Amino acid sequence: MYDVVVIGGGPAGATAAEDLARSGHKVAMLDRAGRIKPCGGAVPPRLIKDFFIPDSQIVARITTARMISPTQRHVDIPIENGYVGMVDREHFDEFLRDRANDAGAMRLTGTFLRIERDSAGTHVLYRDKATGDTKQLTTRLIIGADGARSDVARAEVPGGDEIPYVIAYHEIIEAPAPTASYHPDRCDVIYDGAISPDFYGWVFPHGGQASVGMGTGIDGVDLKQATAALRESSGLAGCKTIRKEGAPIPLKPLPKWDNGTDVVLAGDAAGVVAPSSGEGIYYAMMGGRVAATAASACLATARPKDLQLARKLFMKEHGQVFRVLGAMQNAYYRSDERRERFVSLCHDVDVQRLTFEAYMNKKLVKARPLAHLKIGVKNLAHLTRLVSPLRT
Incomplete structure (x- = not known):
């Protein structure tokens, strides 16, 4: 019997699992291995400080942000008194999962199937990656941190299947030497309807690599073609492509994050990606932290109502910024x-x-x-x- 099973091992799930394990709870963290989320990788100084991120995870330090208009005018904004850190999600997420495991969370690799309940308790069923067998975890509570199209949210939380989102697509490329249109210390944000009719495109340096991509919520937009056009206009068409990734990014927090009994959501599953900027790593980790706080309170009091604390704490701190x-x-x-x-x-x-x-x-x-x-x-x-x- 686990106190909490965390479904999803991204920044939200790994943070929740680590916090709960360090608090002395018996925790299992279920994650699908091998998936890398498309992400610019920007993290603010507050995240680095609040979550004790070592310098080894910061692959670049951005000191300028360039805003580019549809007519190709640009504004270079210096980042005074600090920098924007860049992480590579391939390594950053794994670092967070390893840290949760080191804190005492049981790390499991497999695909979530469903939740079942009977007189013996609440059970999470999953397909084990190594064997292909269906296995079961019995638990008191569940944290759903399984992404924007969360299976947990759709099955368990009212409104969990109605979250608005954009589709993000990016290509990780080998970064060139500095040029007139690219610099390893500068993030470029492209506001151009030819690239994205309702969001934006980006060129974010990652040390020896760079993320080039865009997002849109409009059906019919060719994300790969738009990204190719962005690479061409940025002088990056000839750079070697390392990998290509796409995924939905939610743009509005769900009105309810729990099912009133034994499930609470965190991260993209709860919709906590900032509108306008699409920033998600910091808010995912904060979502994981407040979900862990709510789960701890519920375990201590046996009051399911305490699961509501997750959303209340998050929106009290960040709701105005989101609005x-x-x-x-x-x-x-x-x-x-x-x-x-x-x-x-x-x-x-x-x-x-x-x-x-x-x-x-x-x-x-x-x-x-x-x-x-x-x-x-x-x-x-x-x-x-x-x-x-x-x-x-």
Whole structure:
């Protein structure tokens, strides 16, 4: 009998499993081996600090972000007083799983099949990867951390099958030497409807490699062709391709994260990817942490209602940021004219500073009310077309 079975071993599941194991709970972590999620790999300083990530996992340190408009105008934003760390998900996720295992979580490799219940308890059935046999884990609680199209969420949590998402696709390439269009210390974010009609494209350095990709929620968009066009425009068409990956990325937290009895969701399964930016690693790990907190409380009190703590704690800390980012995406991602205006706003020094202070510290900056007022006026002027999209 396990206290908790964690289904999924990405950043959310591995973090939940590690936290629970370090708290003295008997934990099993079930994960499918060999899957690498398409991801730019950016992690803020707060994640590195809060989750004790060693320097060995940081494959690049980004000091500039370049925003590129549909007309190929660009704004280079310096990242003051810090940097954006880059990780390679192939190695970072495995590091987190190993750390959970070292903390005492039982690591199992296989494919989740279903959840069954009887008088003996709650059972997780899975197909063991090594033998192909169907095996069973009996547990008191379950954390579903099995991704954006979570089988656990669809089967157990109301609304779990209705989560909005975009499809992300990227290609990992061998990084070239620095050129006019590529630099190993700079992330490029491309707001161009020819690349993505409703999201954005990216070129993110990973040390000796780079992630080049895009996302969209619109059916019929050829993700591979769009990425090929992005590589061509970025001068990366001739670089060797190492691997290609695609997966859904949710864009809105689910209204409910638990089933009221014995299941709580975490990470992409709960929808905790930031709107507008698509940032997910930090929020996945925080989602895993609050799921572990809720599970610990439920185990201590035997009150299923305590599973609601996961969503309450997360939204109390990050709900306002998600609402602001969601409003920004709705306002500026709908057309190339709006994207052009968004890049124009990025010329503003206050926009730059407040954006990256919020990104690095994971909270909205409220210390400079005059800067907020000025940004609000500029934002309104662009959205009401009182100024040219080429004006900063």
